[in-house]
Amino acid sequence: MRPHLLVDFGSTYTKLTAVDLDDEEIIGTSRAMTTVKTDVLEGFNQAMEKLQNAHPEMGEIEGVSACSSAAGGLKMAAIGLVEELTAEAAKRACLGAGALVEEVYTFRLGKKEIKQLKNKPIDIILLAGGTDGGNSDVIIHNAKKLAEASLDVPIIVAGNKDAADEIDAIFSAATLEYHIVDNVMPKLKKLNVDPAKKIIRKIFIDKIIEAKGIKQAEEKTGQIIMPTPESVLMAAELLSKGHEDEVGFGELMVVDIGGATTDVHTIGEGYPKRTEVILKGLQEPFAKRTVEGDLGMRYSANALVGLVSPYEFQQYYDYEDKDYSEAQIEQSVEKRQENVDYLPESDEEKAFDQALARICADYSMSRHVGTVEVVYTPLGNMYYQTGKDLTDIKYVIGTGGVLINQPNSKEILREVNKKSNKKLELRPSDAEFLIDEHYIMAAMGLLSQKHPRLALKLLKRHLK
């Protein structure tokens, strides 16, 4: 037996997955509360003890890989020029790197924005603006403002290459930590997020881990190599593409409903399926992630029910014909928000959780998928498509506590499907649903760094 340990320091739980590299099987999993406020190793040691007690045969661990979304995850601010273009490209780079995008700013930064940046717990700022050879005034103005503000936050510059030298001079004079990389949108509507993503990960490893008090975990786990959402995205990408002669699943989607956010990842081009459809807007990343900060089962339960009227809520709620009044909904939500590790016991409370999860799945899908719009032209009807067409997606994989712990989790996932009242949204129409029963997505993303073939095999075996 050659056990390899995969560790995910989550916002609530520290999760361990042990994999046997010889037998190519999962040995076991365990979890304990994340203890970032005291010593993050406490939670890790507890989980480790549980794992060793359950699997005394395991013996010595041969290797460890870890990811983290503890202590608020990776929080970023994205700055661009036009909202739909470089600002959106910058935002997508942040999301693809596994960050939470706290703020998106466009055009020239003013006092108000700088004040917000100072007051918010931002870990990294991504500064973009202008295509290569395009507008450089605004990004230079913004660089000056950031330099004047002397923020103690690393800044990544990924904008117009013509402005790079001037920004270099501004930032080096201000002795800031900064990194200049290739433009996130070098040509109009062309997305180039990989260089920015790479440097985000590097800063995360070098700096953020330490700032968040998770660094001491590294003596046990070795380097924490990425934010957790990025490893989920990597697992999804591996499962979709396959590895060498081991074929993948093709186009797929992962819906991760958590306590604070709902993340949706899709792997696939999502190009228009018909000739009369014309693609509009910024190029979509092949591996796309969106994060909804107002769609979560606990921390953001209040924001979540605020999105629907009590009548609409009833459409998602299914328990013995019971009608919920507005006050009752508020009460149930409060309970969850105040007590974030609350686990429902009665059937009624379970049904309430299911309703919340359904809203998460439905709304996150509306915001993730592309839409079509009809244009009446003298040559007949044409259609604009903005975003990805995901109608043909083959698999939808559900993960996150609520989906894993529910007996009818596939029922919840079905909310992502095409809907008669949301006809213009390009949602999945005939996908197969799989559940990440053992909570291994993030772990397999980590494992894929060194053992992609094994990670792929285990994913294929354990997603059901």
Place this chain on the structure above:
Amino acid sequence: MILFHVKTLESEMIGLHTVVIGVIGADVHAVGNKIIDHVLREHGFNVVNIGVLSSQEDFINAAIETDAEAVMVSSLYGHGEMDCKHMKENMIEAGLGHVKLYVGGNIVVGKQAFKSVEERFKKMGFDRVYPPGSDIEKAVEDLKKDLG
């Protein structure tokens, strides 16, 4: 292939003028758009082609990000006058008042005397207006003159 490469280098050396081109409104005529794209590139312009079915907003956003010096609007289907309404005002609003604005094609409904069409579009703030069947080389000459 080699010829093409040399041309690109040459145009990079003389310093590029960026021009945004596209077909406005619910208009899908793509052929003229491709020709304009090709000819402008041949003449060493940095062409940002936003293609067919483009709104005023698409032109404006593209011009902001690419720091364009001119915007060239095409329209073939007869509704250009409606699609171009307030375009100049919108560009001024977006800080693009200095950007040259050209329009050309079948830009009005039916057959109308070009002189009156030109007058109307110039009143709307367009710097150059081209009748149906204009030679694109003419527009290139004007561009070179206007952009210096």
